[in-house]
Amino acid sequence: MRQDLRFFLLSWPVLTCLIVVLLFFLLVEQLSPEVNVLQLREVSFFSAAEVEKPDALAGVPRQRVLLPHNWNRHGFAGRDAWYQAQLRLNVPPNRLWGLYLPSVGSNAAIYLNGHFLGSGGRMTDPPARNGFRPLYFAIPNGMLKPEVNEIVVHVTTDPAGRGFLGPLLMGPDKTLNPVYQRSYFIRVTLVQFIAVSLLVSMFYVGALALKTNDPVYGYFAALLGACLLFDGSLLFPASPLPGRWMDWLRMLGSGWLSVFLVLFLHRFLMLNRPRIDRYVLLWGGTGSLLLAFLPTSWLYQVSGYYWDVFTMIWGSYALVTAFVATRQSYSRECWALTLSILVMLGAGLRDWIVYTENPERYHGTLLIYAVLYPMVIFGWVLLHRFTSALSEAATLNRELEERIARRETELAVNYERINEAQQQQALAEERERIMRDMHDGIGGQLISAINVARKDARVELADALETALADLRLMIDSFEPLDEDLGTVLGLIRMRLEKRIHNHNLKFVWRVEDLPRVPGLGPHKVLHVMRIIEEAVTNVVRHARASHIVVAARTREREGRMGVIVEIIDDGKGIDPQAERGCGLINMHSRANRISAVLDVKTNSGGTAIQLWMPVSVP
Amino acid sequence: MKCRSEPAPLSVLVVEDDPAARGRISDAIREQPDMCLLDAVASLAEAWRSLENCWPDVVLVDLGLPDGDGTTLIQEIYTRPECCEVMVITVFGDEGHVLRAIEAGATGYLLKEEDSDQIGRCIRQLAAGGSPMSASIARHLLTRFRRQGESRQGGVPESEKGDPQGLTEREVEVLRLIAKGYNSAEISELLGVTYHTVTSHIRNIYRKLAVHSRSEAVFEAVQRGLVEFGA
Numbered sequence: 001m002r003q004d005l006r007f008f009l010l011s012w013p014v015l016t017c018l019i020v021v022l023l024f025f026l027l028v029e030q031l032s033p034e035v036n037v038l039q040l041r042e043v044s045f046f047s048a049a050e051v052e053k054p055d056a057l058a059g060v061p062r063q064r065v066l067l068p069h070n071w072n073r074h075g076f077a078g079r080d081a082w083y084q085a086q087l088r089l090n091v092p093p094n095r096l097w098g099l100y101l102p103s104v105g106s107n108a109a110i111y112l113n114g115h116f117l118g119s120g121g122r123m124t125d126p127p128a129r130n131g132f133r134p135l136y137f138a139i140p141n142g143m144l145k146p147e148v149n150e151i152v153v154h155v156t157t158d159p160a161g162r163g164f165l166g167p168l169l170m171g172p173d174k175t176l177n178p179v180y181q182r183s184y185f186i187r188v189t190l191v192q193f194i195a196v197s198l199l200v201s202m203f204y205v206g207a208l209a210l211k212t213n214d215p216v217y218g219y220f221a222a223l224l225g226a227c228l229l230f231d232g233s234l235l236f237p238a239s240p241l242p243g244r245w246m247d248w249l250r251m252l253g254s255g256w257l258s259v260f261l262v263l264f265l266h267r268f269l270m271l272n273r274p275r276i277d278r279y280v281l282l283w284g285g286t287g288s289l290l291l292a293f294l295p296t297s298w299l300y301q302v303s304g305y306y307w308d309v310f311t312m313i314w315g316s317y318a319l320v321t322a323f324v325a326t327r328q329s330y331s332r333e334c335w336a337l338t339l340s341i342l343v344m345l346g347a348g349l350r351d352w353i354v355y356t357e358n359p360e361r362y363h364g365t366l367l368i369y370a371v372l373y374p375m376v377i378f379g380w381v382l383l384h385r386f387t388s389a390l391s392e393a394a395t396l397n398r399e400l401e402e403r404i405a406r407r408e409t410e411l412a413v414n415y416e417r418i419n420e421a422q423q424q425q426a427l428a429e430e431r432e433r434i435m436r437d438m439h440d441g442i443g444g445q446l447i448s449a450i451n452v453a454r455k456d457a458r459v460e461l462a463d464a465l466e467t468a469l470a471d472l473r474l475m476i477d478s479f480e481p482l483d484e485d486l487g488t489v490l491g492l493i494r495m496r497l498e499k500r501i502h503n504h505n506l507k508f509v510w511r512v513e514d515l516p517r518v519p520g521l522g523p524h525k526v527l528h529v530m531r532i533i534e535e536a537v538t539n540v541v542r543h544a545r546a547s548h549i550v551v552a553a554r555t556r557e558r559e560g561r562m563g564v565i566v567e568i569i570d571d572g573k574g575i576d577p578q579a580e581r582g583c584g585l586i587n588m589h590s591r592a593n594r595i596s597a598v599l600d601v602k603t604n605s606g607g608t609a610i611q612l613w614m615p616v617s618v619p
Numbered sequence: 620m621k622c623r624s625e626p627a628p629l630s631v632l633v634v635e636d637d638p639a640a641r642g643r644i645s646d647a648i649r650e651q652p653d654m655c656l657l658d659a660v661a662s663l664a665e666a667w668r669s670l671e672n673c674w675p676d677v678v679l680v681d682l683g684l685p686d687g688d689g690t691t692l693i694q695e696i697y698t699r700p701e702c703c704e705v706m707v708i709t710v711f712g713d714e715g716h717v718l719r720a721i722e723a724g725a726t727g728y729l730l731k732e733e734d735s736d737q738i739g740r741c742i743r744q745l746a747a748g749g750s751p752m753s754a755s756i757a758r759h760l761l762t763r764f765r766r767q768g769e770s771r772q773g774g775v776p777e778s779e780k781g782d783p784q785g786l787t788e789r790e791v792e793v794l795r796l797i798a799k800g801y802n803s804a805e806i807s808e809l810l811g812v813t814y815h816t817v818t819s820h821i822r823n824i825y826r827k828l829a830v831h832s833r834s835e836a837v838f839e840a841v842q843r844g845l846v847e848f849g850a
Contacts, residue, residue, distance in 0.1 A: 432715055435715060436715070439709070439710045439716065440683055443710035443731075444637060444640070444710055444731070447639075447640065447710065447731055448637070448639050448640075451639055451643065452639075477755070480714055480755040481714075481759070482755060482758060483758060483762060485758055485798065487754070487798055487799035487800060488754045488755055488757070488758040488798050488799070488800070490754075490799070490800045491753070491754025491755070491757075491797070491798060491799060491800030491801075492753065492754050492755055492800075493800075494754075494800045494802075495753055495754065510799075510800055510801055510802075510805055512799040512800050512801070513799075514795075514799075515799075551800075
């Protein structure tokens with residue numbers, strides 16, 4: 001529980017809320033004037049409508065009233081009224097003075113000592129709306145007289161009965177003007193600024209709504225639109241629309257604000273409540289029409305006790321919904337929403353009391369300022385959601401791309417493997433076919449031919465045929481799938497050559513060690529290796545007069561590369577340097593070159609060593 | 620009925636369709652004092668007729684026969700209770716032919732062009748329990764048995780006899796040395812065992828190959844619903 005409390009109290013929504021409330025207080029305080037200005041409180045009130053000029057006030061019945069004066073409160077339902085005040089100055093001021101009207105409904109014209117001082121705009125058809133706009137009139141030098149000064153204020157309003165006169169202040173321009181400027185800034189400039197912000201935000205959110213097709217943005221844009229309507233109704237003092245219609249627009253603004261708030265909240269919190277949506281829209285639609293067609297005398301009553309009350313009911317519903325959501329999800333967002341709705345509701349309630357119950361309507365509306373805070377919060381929350389959705393989409397996109405790339409490489413590798421396997425398969429099948437043909441065909445035929453030749457004692461022919469058969473066997477051997485194993489190659493050669501050397505009383509001394517795979521040792525290379533070794537052994541058999549042939553194979557490094565070396569070493573008489581170099585050695589060298597191997601021939605009188613080196617590492 | 624005269628000679632049946640080769644081999648056998656040629660036939664049908672009459676100690680069979688593949692004969696002989704050595708006659712001793720025959724149940728191979736001494740020696744060796752193996756065959760078997768061992772993890776069933784299908788360490792060593800070109804005498808020296816041990820190892824390896832091929836065939840047949848156990 002304590003943690004929850006801390007979460008709530010220390011969260012930024014609460015802090016900003018407090019700051020906002022504080023600012024409001026300051027605002028209100030700003031409006032109160034300073035000490036050394038004169039506030040005319042007791043004035044005479046003339047309710048006659050037919051008075052045209054201040055001079056005509058002489059015989060008109062009057063009342064003593066206190067300013068600020070609300071006509072509705074006092075039961076005056078007319079359109080025009082006059083006020084007269086008297087100011088006694090002992091010494092006329094030698095500085096510039098001014099007359100300050102913080103608020104008047106809806107327009108006033110000031111006459112000082114019979115001279116027309118100024119007015120807040122149009123006085124008729126319809127009069128300018130200065131309910132939320134301060135008026136300041138500079139009093140030219142010399143107009144103020146010592147002793148009694150007569151100030152007459154003509155107040156006119158539209159519609160009838162809605163007029164009022166706020167405080168009337170006079171004082172040195174130096175003191176009073178800043179007060180007016182401050183009030184003007186807060187009541188006019190700030191409201192204009194809010195209107196512009198609302199307009200810009202509305203367009204931006206509207207664009208988002210169109211782009212994302214998400215109704216939450218659409219309803220938020222509509223919410224901003226309603227606030228803009230409300231704001232607009234305060235902004236145009238010289239509007240051509242009659243006061244009743246401007247007020248109607250204001251009511252629409254505040255009412256639809258609550259409608260769209262409910263709709264927005266439902267979408268934002270993802271609550272599916274279509275019945276409530278329908279009710280609130282129905283209420284908004286019918287209420288707007290009702291207010292439009294009501295006669296003026298009923299308008300403000302209905303607005304005050306039906307329209308505004310329901311607006312606040314919807315607002316409370318929104319508040320409760322948001323609060324429940326906060327309790328459920330404990331998210332700062334929901335908490336911020338709840339507080340901002342609370343602020344709006346509070347301001348709305350205060351406005352309602354001021355406008356409907358409280359006679360001092362000159363205090364003006366607070367809602368227009370209260371609206372800014374929630375709009376900012378809502379906007380930030382929405383934007384936050386949008387950007388996080390965007391970044392999530394970007395992340396997902398990236399992950400998808402990565403997965404696709406990985407899958408592609410996997411596929412490529414698989415295709416490679418399949419391709420290779422297919423190739424190997426095709427090669428193996430080819431080999432088998434050839435071998436079978438040779439086995440069944442040439443092989444058998446050669447053997448028969450050899451036998452016939454031997455029977456006929458054609459030794460040379462028989463030998464030649466046997467050599468051919470031996471060579472054929474070598475080729476067959478090279479076709480065998482040997483797994484790039486040099487040892488097996490040597491074993492095969494041994495099998496072929498064993499008989500030959502046995503016939504010449506030679507023996508193999510076999511010293512083959514474990515050898516690594518020789519890359520690229522396919523049939524082509526194998527055949528060359530076999531032929532080189534066969535040539536070497538044949539040389540030993542024919543020329544060397546040795547008794548042993550050592551066949552050794554092991555790994556050997558050469559010039560920094562790993563490789564395998566095959567050595568054919570005999571203990572014969574060595575190769576005579578004087579003797580003609582037979583084709584044999586030249587052949588061996590050329591074969592070695594063809595398979596990128598290195599052939600070394602070392603010989604002395606004690607024997608000969610033929611060394612064949614092949615690399616095993618791919619360069 | 621089995622014809623066998625103790626202690627010698629070995630009776631041999633030759634199945635070879637090429638008349639010249641058949642003649643040579645028959646002559647070679649006749650020359651050997653410790654062998655007797657039971658019959659020399661040129662087709663499977665004739666071979667069966669001869670077998671019905673009398674069962675030899677050694678059968679030499681060529682694979683390419685006019686009325687069928689010699690491996691069928693080898694397979695049939697393998698199933699018979701009469702213990703008989705089968706050698707396949709091959710021109711080149713190449714892996715394809717030899718292994719096919721071994722899988723069918725042969726225990727050795729004979730090169731067609733061998734002279735009479737060689738033929739005699741080979742047959743004698745076979746009868747004594749030795750089997751020849753070339754380096755390439757050894758290489759191939761190493762790969763094949765290794766692959767089998769790997770696939771066995773996937774649940775290939777064991778043989779009917781209950782023996783494990785893989786090779787023992789000794790057998791693998793022997794295969795490796797053969798694959799490097801060493802002959803049986805050198806292997807026996809290197810491993811410190813008798814010559815006979817080495818040849819027995821080779822024989823065992825051949826048997827395992829045959830058994831495995833057989834059991835693989837059975838397994839596949841069972842999979843396809845062609846054979847029912849107990850039927």
